Amino acid sequence: MNALSVTKFNSIVRDIFNSEELLHNIQIVGEVFGVSRAKSAVYFSLKDEESSLPCVTFNSFLFENVREGDLVTITGSPNFYVKGGRFNFVTYNITLAGQGLLYQRFVELKNKLEREGLFSAEHKKLMPHKIKRIGVVTSKDGAVIEDIKNVAWRRNPSVEIVLYPCKVQGIGAEKEIVDGINFFSNYDKVDAVIVARGGGSLEDLSAYNTEMVARAVFNSNKFLVSAVGHEVDFTIVDFVSDLRAPTPSAAAELLTEDRSKGQMNFRHLLSKLSRALSGYTADKIDEFNDVTKDFQISSTNFLEDKNTPLKSVLSKLNYLIDKKVMEENHAFNLLESKLGGLNPTSVLRRGYAKVEQGEKPILSALQISEKEPIDVHFFDGQVTASVMKIKKTNRKN
Numbered sequence: 001m002n003a004l005s006v007t008k009f010n011s012i013v014r015d016i017f018n019s020e021e022l023l024h025n026i027q028i029v030g031e032v033f034g035v036s037r038a039k040s041a042v043y044f045s046l047k048d049e050e051s052s053l054p055c056v057t058f059n060s061f062l063f064e065n066v067r068e069g070d071l072v073t074i075t076g077s078p079n080f081y082v083k084g085g086r087f088n089f090v091t092y093n094i095t096l097a098g099q100g101l102l103y104q105r106f107v108e109l110k111n112k113l114e115r116e117g118l119f120s121a122e123h124k125k126l127m128p129h130k131i132k133r134i135g136v137v138t139s140k141d142g143a144v145i146e147d148i149k150n151v152a153w154r155r156n157p158s159v160e161i162v163l164y165p166c167k168v169q170g171i172g173a174e175k176e177i178v179d180g181i182n183f184f185s186n187y188d189k190v191d192a193v194i195v196a197r198g199g200g201s202l203e204d205l206s207a208y209n210t211e212m213v214a215r216a217v218f219n220s221n222k223f224l225v226s227a228v229g230h231e232v233d234f235t236i237v238d239f240v241s242d243l244r245a246p247t248p249s250a251a252a253e254l255l256t257e258d259r260s261k262g263q264m265n266f267r268h269l270l271s272k273l274s275r276a277l278s279g280y281t282a283d284k285i286d287e288f289n290d291v292t293k294d295f296q297i298s299s300t301n302f303l304e305d306k307n308t309p310l311k312s313v314l315s316k317l318n319y320l321i322d323k324k325v326m327e328e329n330h331a332f333n334l335l336e337s338k339l340g341g342l343n344p345t346s347v348l349r350r351g352y353a354k355v356e357q358g359e360k361p362i363l364s365a366l367q368i369s370e371k372e373p374i375d376v377h378f379f380d381g382q383v384t385a386s387v388m389k390i391k392k393t394n395r396k397n
Contacts, residue, residue, distance in 0.1 A: 007082065014080040024077045028053065028089070029097055032070050033201045035063070046074065046089075047203075049101075057091040065096065068202040069103030072096055102202050106209050109236060113211070118218045119239045125223045127243065128191045131255050133160040135190035135222070137180035140165035144196050144248045151252035159256050162190055168197035173207040181216040181224070192223045192255050195237060196248040199230035208235040217241055227251035353378050365390055 004012075017023060030046030030053065037043075042060050046053045055074065057063070066072060076091040113119065134152065138144045145163055152159050164183055166176035177195065184193045195217065197208070207213065208228045217224055217240045226241035227248040238244040245251035354377040355362040362368055368387055376383045 006085070010080065010082040010085050014082050017078045017080050025075060025092075026077070027073055027075050029071070029073050031101055032066060032072055033068055033102070033203045035068055035201065043088075046072070053089055054087065055089040055091050057094070059092070062091070062094045066094060067103075069106070070096055071101075102206060102209075106202070106236070109209065109211055109214070110239065113214055113236065113240065118214065123218070125242045127223055127255075131159065131191040131257075133162060133190045134252075134255055135162045135164060135184035135187065135193040136196060137164045137166055137177060137184070137193065138196045138248070139168050142198065144198055147247075147249045148194065148196065148252040151249045152256045155253065155256040155258045162187075167207075169200065169204050169207055174210050174212055177207055177213050178216040181213070181220055184222055185216075185220045190222060192225065193220065194225050194227055194245075194248070194251045194255070195241070196227040196251060197229065198248075199233055205229055205233060205235050208237045210236070213237060214240045225251045225254065365392060 028046060030048055033045055033047060033052075035042065035044045037060065040060055041056055041058050042063050043054075043056050044063075046055055055076070057076075073095045074089070074091045075093040076089055078087065079090045080087050117123065134148075136145060136148055138148075140163060145161075149161050152161060162184075164180035166180045167173035168177075181193065181195065184190055195208075197205075202209075205228060208226075214236045217226070217237055223243075224241050225243045225245050226235070226237045227245040227250065228235045228237055231246035243254065245254055355368075356375045356377065357368060357372055362374065368374060368390055370387045370390060373384050373386050376385060
């Protein structure tokens with residue numbers, strides 16, 4: 001058998017669907033999920049407990065009253081798209097058949113928890129005044145964590161973001177979300193927590209509509225903000241949390257203080273303080289000038305009052321100083337006269353002379369050597385002489 005081309009095979013499959021009359025204009029019952037729109041077409045899926053069916057309708061008005069989670073009956077035929085190799089059930093009519101199972105479970109759990117008081121305002125914690133570090137429970141991949149970081153750091157670059165990565169849908173997502181909430185509940189280094197994920201169908205958001213996650217949020221020790229899905233999406237977590245944000249970006253904005261606004265307020269307060277200080281300083285300068293003038297007037301009057309006694313004191317002081325100077329001058333003159341009498345020059349003036357030999361003073365005739373000349377000093381000059389003869393006398397000191 002020769003190999004078939006892709007187009008040939010897809011065409012055979014399409015022809016099989018088209019030729020089978022039993023598959024034309026049939027009715028199928030299921031729960032709506034995964035709704036998306038593209039121009040005039042609406043893509044969605046139907047599911048039951050075990051299977052799902054991809055569907056499309058080109059009559060978008062059929063979805064005017066249909067919501068995700070609704071149980072509907074659709075009428076249409078299967079179609080295999082040759083070019084893309086995709087199967088869809090082309091839907092011509094949709095009628096509501098009641099609420100879907102997921103939505104029914106959502107309503108039942110919501111009513112149960114509401115009766116227990118988990119949604120009560122008295123259990124809501126107040127937002128911390130200062131938030132320096134934010135814990136985020138979400139997927140490490142995707143746009144959610146990046147949107148939160150971008151918004152938070154644009155408003156306040158100093159705030160810190162701590163991520164607890166978890167699955168946000170599928171098997172195991174519920175437990176990982178609970179683990180993240182419990183981790184931050186006992187982690188002292190975060191001030192607030194965001195539980196977040198992007199938008200999706202009721203089935204995509206099903207992990208956030210479980211009792212386990214709801215009770216973890218309720219028992220959290222930290223201020224917790226839910227940011228699950230888009231603005232139109234509501235989950236059980238939104239009702240239990242301390243604050244619901246319409247989007248993850250909005251959650252980041254709610255928990256961060258706009259630094260530029262704070263800086264503007266600071267500059268305003270600084271300007272106000274500067275004006276107050278200027279006014280205060282001007283007032284104090286005026287007070288100082290007034291006090292200075294009063295002091296000058298008072299000091300002038302005081303000096304004038306004290307001027308007469310002061311003159312008397314100064315006169316007496318001058319007298320005592322003059323008397324002391326005269327007494328000291330007299331004593332000086334007496335001392336000078338006494339020193340004059342002791343001056344060797346004065347003695348020489350009375351006819352005495354000073355004798356030296358070899359620059360040594362001669363005090364006795366016995367000290368003179370006949371071999372060397374002697375120097376005789378008078379008050380007005382010096383004579384050098386030779387010793388001819390030494391005669392000793394019997395005179396004693």
